[in-house]
Amino acid sequence: MKDPHKVLLHPQMSEKAVKLIESENKLTFIVARNATRVDVKRAVEMLFEVKVEDVRMEVLPDGRKRAYVKLAPGFMADEIATKLGVL
Numbered sequence: 344m345k346d347p348h349k350v351l352l353h354p355q356m357s358e359k360a361v362k363l364i365e366s367e368n369k370l371t372f373i374v375a376r377n378a379t380r381v382d383v384k385r386a387v388e389m390l391f392e393v394k395v396e397d398v399r400m401e402v403l404p405d406g407r408k409r410a411y412v413k414l415a416p417g418f419m420a421d422e423i424a425t426k427l428g429v430l
Contacts, residue, residue: 347386350378354427364420370412383410393418
């Protein structure tokens with residue numbers, strides 16, 4: 344299993360990321376280039392002790408990889424974002 348600290352590089356802090364936290368219970372992270380959806384799901388669940396419902400990923404024009412992580416009902420993205428300093 345991959346080290347969760349090497350999978351999740353840092354949270355994305357943008358206006359869109361904040362809107363996703365508030366409206367869709369989603370967190371946004373910049374992740375390792377070789378990370379898979381399963382890697383991201385496991386890393387978020389291990390580091391933040393939550394359940395993940397869905398992970399969507401995209402490669403950015405600059406070559407970085409971004410993951411949108413939707414938390415399962417009962418887990419609040421805004422609480423994690425506050426701990427991370429995003430909100």
